[in-house]
Amino acid sequence: MSDLPPLDLSADVLTLTRALVDVPSVSGDEQALTDLVEAALRGLGGLEVERIGNNVLARTNLGRPTRVVLAGHLDTVPIADNVPSRIEGDRLYGCGTSDMKSGDAVMLRLAGRFGVPGAEPAHDLTFAFYDNEEVEAVKNGLGRVARERRGWLYGDLAILLEPTDGEIEAGCQGTLRARIAAKGRRAHSARSWLGENAVHALAGPLATLAAYTAREVEIDGCTYREGLNAVGISGGVAGNVIPDQAALLVNFRYAPDRDEDAAEAHVREVFAEALAGGATLEFVDHSGGALPGLTEPAAAAFIAAVGRPARAKLGWTDVARFAAFGIPAINYGPGDPQLAHTREEHVVIDRLQPAEDALVAYLSGSAA
Numbered sequence: 001m002s003d004l005p006p007l008d009l010s011a012d013v014l015t016l017t018r019a020l021v022d023v024p025s026v027s028g029d030e031q032a033l034t035d036l037v038e039a040a041l042r043g044l045g046g047l048e049v050e051r052i053g054n055n056v057l058a059r060t061n062l063g064r065p066t067r068v069v070l071a072g073h074l075d076t077v078p079i080a081d082n083v084p085s086r087i088e089g090d091r092l093y094g095c096g097t098s099d100m101k102s103g104d105a106v107m108l109r110l111a112g113r114f115g116v117p118g119a120e121p122a123h124d125l126t127f128a129f130y131d132n133e134e135v136e137a138v139k140n141g142l143g144r145v146a147r148e149r150r151g152w153l154y155g156d157l158a159i160l161l162e163p164t165d166g167e168i169e170a171g172c173q174g175t176l177r178a179r180i181a182a183k184g185r186r187a188h189s190a191r192s193w194l195g196e197n198a199v200h201a202l203a204g205p206l207a208t209l210a211a212y213t214a215r216e217v218e219i220d221g222c223t224y225r226e227g228l229n230a231v232g233i234s235g236g237v238a239g240n241v242i243p244d245q246a247a248l249l250v251n252f253r254y255a256p257d258r259d260e261d262a263a264e265a266h267v268r269e270v271f272a273e274a275l276a277g278g279a280t281l282e283f284v285d286h287s288g289g290a291l292p293g294l295t296e297p298a299a300a301a302f303i304a305a306v307g308r309p310a311r312a313k314l315g316w317t318d319v320a321r322f323a324a325f326g327i328p329a330i331n332y333g334p335g336d337p338q339l340a341h342t343r344e345e346h347v348v349i350d351r352l353q354p355a356e357d358a359l360v361a362y363l364s365g366s367a368a
Contacts, residue, residue: 007040009112017105021085021094027075054131064124067155073133098335103161122365157298158322163335169313174289186244195242217255220292222312224255256289290323299328305362
């Protein structure tokens, strides 16, 4: 049994955020925090709760005509000497404060309010806390839930409490990673003309990337900017050997008007010259994007309730999984996305309560 103190869902959202941050939960090591979340939800008495690995699902079953799904990942990137949390001025610092334990704390506060006997939310609610969002898509906990308990994710609207700095961010970009490999012939570097340098063969693809012009696309009033970048390079044998193998890892972030096939076709087209010259291209990871879906009634109602215009989500989030099911989904959370994954990650304390209040008003049906 864990000797960690239980989560107190009656505590204010700042206190609850600190409690979550102070329990390390780097991707793949979420069990301790998941145990605490599960115990807190089961203790409320008004929720059906199910656990799948380190994913916890909870829902009300009040017979409401509509259902809202709230989702948040419990994992963080590796800690950078920023746990436990600390307060400096108007900011709470710590790993996950922005991405996305402040959003998880808001979710838990909502569960504590609406997941008790006698609560009267305007919608039935589903809460999904999941693991392994910050790593490769095949490990994503929400993906596992979608495969094994898909019915738990169905609703009229899904809200991902990803960091948006208190703004509504619609849809998300798609993301793929591709490996461009070049082959050469090994030789002694003193007689380099006898070999073919595989690292040099990547000069063409690198020049192509440096000259690439990113496309901007406006969808439902939201502007998505694409990006195609080298994110890794490998090659070399020894200090006196002409390398016979080298590889370039490329990341393409694309607007959601492209589907996965179109995105892959675009990458092949961009590197057509290198491929014609003998390089090979392999797609190693791919997650499709999600259109904004702002014309859907449930999404429009949420935007009206929050009273803020929507903007594009520049990044990939699990709204894409809900969009694939035909469920309108948006991103809305108190964290700042520009601080995600940084050593100085923090959340502005004054962003926390307004996010909770806006969601309480919408879920209770009291929003103006």
